[in-house]
Amino acid sequence: MESHTKEFSNPDNLPSESLTLLVSDAGVVRNVNAIDPYWVDKKDLIFYERPPSGSERVFGAIDNWKSKMEPYLEYLQALLQMEHHRFWSTIIYHKQCMDTLISFLQEADPPYVPPHENPDVQKLYEEIRKHILIVFSRLVTNKESKSRWLTKEYMGEIMYERFIFTVPVLWDICLTYGCDNPRHVSRLLQTVFELQPQYRADVMHALAFVKEAFKYIILQVNKTYESEEPPNLPETFKGFGEIKRPTDSKTETISFRTLRDLVLHLLDTAMTLRLFVEVYPESVELFKKTHFVLSIVQLYEYGIPNLCTTLQAVGDKTSIQYTEVEGYIELARAELIDLFKEILAVYKNAIFSGEGNISTTVESYLSAMLEALSERLFVADYHACWPVTDDIDMLKQAYPDIDPVKTDFILQAIYSNIDEPVPEETIANTNPVPNGHVETIDNPGPSKDNEIPDNIKEESLISEVKDILPHLGDGFILKCLKHYGFNAERVINSVLEDTLADSLRALDRNLPIVPEDPLDNHFLETGVQRLNVFDGDEFDIMTRDDVDLTKIHVGKRRDKYKNVSQLLDDKSEVKSRIDIYSKYNLVCDDAAMYSDEYDDTYDSDGAEPPSATADPDEVRRPFVTPRALAQYNRREESDEESSEEEAPKAETSRNRMNFCTNPEELRARRAAAYRPRGHAPRPQQPSRDVIGKPKGQGQEKDVLANRDKKEKHKSSRANHNRRQGAQWKRSQGMMPS
Structure with a gap:
């Protein structure tokens, strides 16, 4: 029978769960609830299937997959176009609706899987992926308009009782969309946990299950199948006795396929939890209550190394699958380290921003670090990637009352694991900034950022973007920074959300920086x-x-001096400074020197005015005998009185009163000492100028004669007589003939 409704009407703006609508069914008018199975279109739905790839790609497989997934996409579009009450009625009362949505989350490719090689398949997959996220976003939206809305209490109850959202569904959303849409997924999870707080208890149960899964992985790679004895593990691994191996695998060794499944399960779990902590930081308290950090450390210590050892034992190193699984193990190892980093980052952000009780947050941070110290391998690798000393220094500045005993113990334990001494500047007491805030200055000086060159700023911003997006080229990042006003956060957000401008989309993302000419x-x-x-x-x-x-010099350049003698004989520089030194010899006249206010108490009695013929130096500053020579002067005066008639000494004799000998006399004595006795001094060789004047000005006769002589005798020196030299070497036996 054909049924139809009147136009949707809600004049009182009632919530949809309390609203009734008039419908006409075969001429009979009756009231139907807005949320009712009456509005559900009862038809079978299509489930999502993973696109064929690799060995699964047989002839016609791609077309078959496209023929199935195109109706799946059309149903998602029709679901989003439904009215508010029809949408929620279909979600609640259709038995296959949520199953068909969750089927995509279960079969979607994780972030570490490369895109499909067929562009049509990848395009259809991205369209389905986008519509699935929009559907789940509508599921957490309680109010679409004034007349179409649900109360938060009813919505939270329906979500929990009808299993619209579960912890596995939330974690699958994190794994599928957390890498490229972190903000959107974060708002979605925040809304779900606000609408229904009971999900927090479910998360704790899920974390307990993950801990048991980690124990199972460790057991699989630590116990041999031939032995019935328990694995050689520490006593801290409680609960391993409850995990039993499959009964049909006691006498078989672990297969490569089983090992690959274990590695993929570990990688998916580690990446999912890391993204979950990143988009929902409040989950850190749940990790703390379940002591999940200890499970991470134990898995890293006893699981990762044995996975590598088992892979080498059962795998073929020449196969592609071996390389693929080896890469998955390394990626899982990095994800476990990043998971612990994200847990600590939540505590650090709360401490630095001053949110909540800082002392409690600091103690939570130190407790997590102490749990990580239970094993050596994990904390050594974490410290190599993210130095703990930097975090401890920042915490000391932000919270001066931090327990120094715990911090010193953590640092000493870390450096003892890596066999290195603890840095002295880390242990030394520093002057922390109170409450984690920087002291402000009333009159700050000019900013030093303006003094930094533009190229240094650009390199700093490029490195900031590459820390998050290392696969992008420097040139592409620089063009994005110029487009977004050198705002690194906008560039990162635009790239992650795929909202770049059209002019930037056309660029090569590996574009390097080309210097400007x-x-x-x-x-x-x-x-x-x-x-x-x-x-x-x-x-x-x-x-x-x-x-x-x-x-600019035209023609042949000639030096000012030909040799060192001409350089030393040039006194032009000294003569140019005569006027400077002459100023020190100026003497003022008596009128200028006389002053009524001059104090002549200590002037010598009976001093005569200077004569006109007096030496200016003596007038300016009378000669004063040094005290060291005063006694010698007295003896000299007494000798002069006793021998006034004695003939004066020759002027050429050496005077003992001279402070230094005349340099001219020293040069003469040195020349006489080195001159051979009985031989006259060697005459000075005349200068042989062959350079002459510049071209075009004519040359002197001596210059032409010197040039001719040099041309004639040039074979007697240098490298001009090679034949004679070669003959002489042969005669001496220095060269083979």
């Missing part, structure tokens, strides 16, 4: 084309009007 900039400024590499320099008279002509 200064001559190209010169051409843009002046309009002069590039002719050679010297265009635009300081001597380019085509583009410059202030060329320094003193630096």
Whole structure:
């Protein structure tokens, strides 16, 4: 029978769970609830299937998959176009609706799987992936308009009782969309946990199950199948006795396929938990209550190394599958380290921002670090990736009352594991900043950021973006920064959410930085084309009007001095400073020196005015005998009185009163000492000038004669007589004949 409804009407703006609508069924008008099975279109739905790839790609497999998934996409679009009451009635009362949505989350490719090689398949997969996220986003939206809405209490109850959201569904959403849509997934999870707080208890049960799964992985790779004895593990591994091996595998060794399944399960779990902590930081308290950090450390210590050992034992190193599984193990190892980093990051962000009780948060951080110290391998690898000393220093500045005993114990334990001494500056007491805030200055000086060159700022911003997106090229990042006003956060957000501008989408994401050509900039400024590499320099008279002509020399350049003698004989520099030294010899006249206020108490009695013929130096500063020579002067005066008639000494005799000997006399004595006795001094060789004057000015006769003599006798020196030298070497037996 055909049924139809009247136009949707809700004049009182009642919630949909309390609203009734008038419907006409075969001419009978009756009231039907807005949320009722009456609005459900009862038809079988299609479940999502993973696209064929690799060995599964047989002839026609791609077309078959597309023929199934296109109706699946059309149903998602129709579901989103439904009215509010029809949408919720279908979600609640259709038995297959939630199953068909969850089927995509279960079969979707994780982030570490590369895209499909067929572009049509990948495009259809991305469309389905987008619509699934929109559907789950609508499921957490309680109010679409004033007349179409649900109360939060009813919505939270329906979500929990009808299993619309479960912890596995939330974790699958994190794994599927957490990498490229973290903010959207974060808002979705925040809304779910606010609508229904009972999910927090479910998360704790799920974490307990994950801990048992980790124990099972460790047991699989630590116990041999031939032995019935328990694995050689520490006593801290409680609960291993409850885990039993399959009965049909007691006498068989672990297979490569089983090992691959274990590695993939470990990788999916580690990546899911890391993304879950990243998008929902409040979950850290649940990890703390279940002591999940201890399970991470134990899995890293006793699971990862044995997985590698087992892979080498059962795998073929020449196969592609071996390399693939080996890469998955390394990726799982990195995800476990990043999971612990994200847990600590939540505590650090709360401490630095001052949210909540800082002392409690600091103690939670230290408790997590102490749990990580239970094994050596994990904390050593974590410290190599993210130094703990930096975190401890920042915590000391943000919270001065931090327990120094615990911090010192953590640092000493870490450095003892890596066999290195603890840095002294880390242990030394520092002056922390109170409450984690920087002291402000009333009159701050000019910012030093303006003094940093632009290229240094660009490199800093590029490195900041590459820390998050290392696969992008420097040139592509620089163009994105210029487009978004050098805002690194906007660039990262646009790339992750795939909302780049159209001009940036067309660029190659591996684009490097190409330095700008200064001559190209010169051409843009002046309009002069590039002719050679010297265009635009300081001597380019085509583009410059202030060329320094003193630096330009036409013709053959000649040095100012030919030899060292001419350089020493040149006194022009000394003569140019005569006027400077002459100022020290100026003497003021008596009128200028006289002053009524002059104190002549200590002037010598009976001092005579200077005579006109007196030495200016003596007038300016009378000679004063040093005290060291005063006694010698007295003896000299007494000798002069006793021998006034004695003849004066010759002027050439050496005076003992001289403080230094005349350099001219020293040079004469040194020359006489080195001169051979009975031989006259060697005459000085005349200078043989062969350079002469510049070309075009004519040459002197001596210069021409010197040039001719040099030309004639040049074979007697240097490297001009090779034949004679070669013959002499042969005669001495130094060369084979």
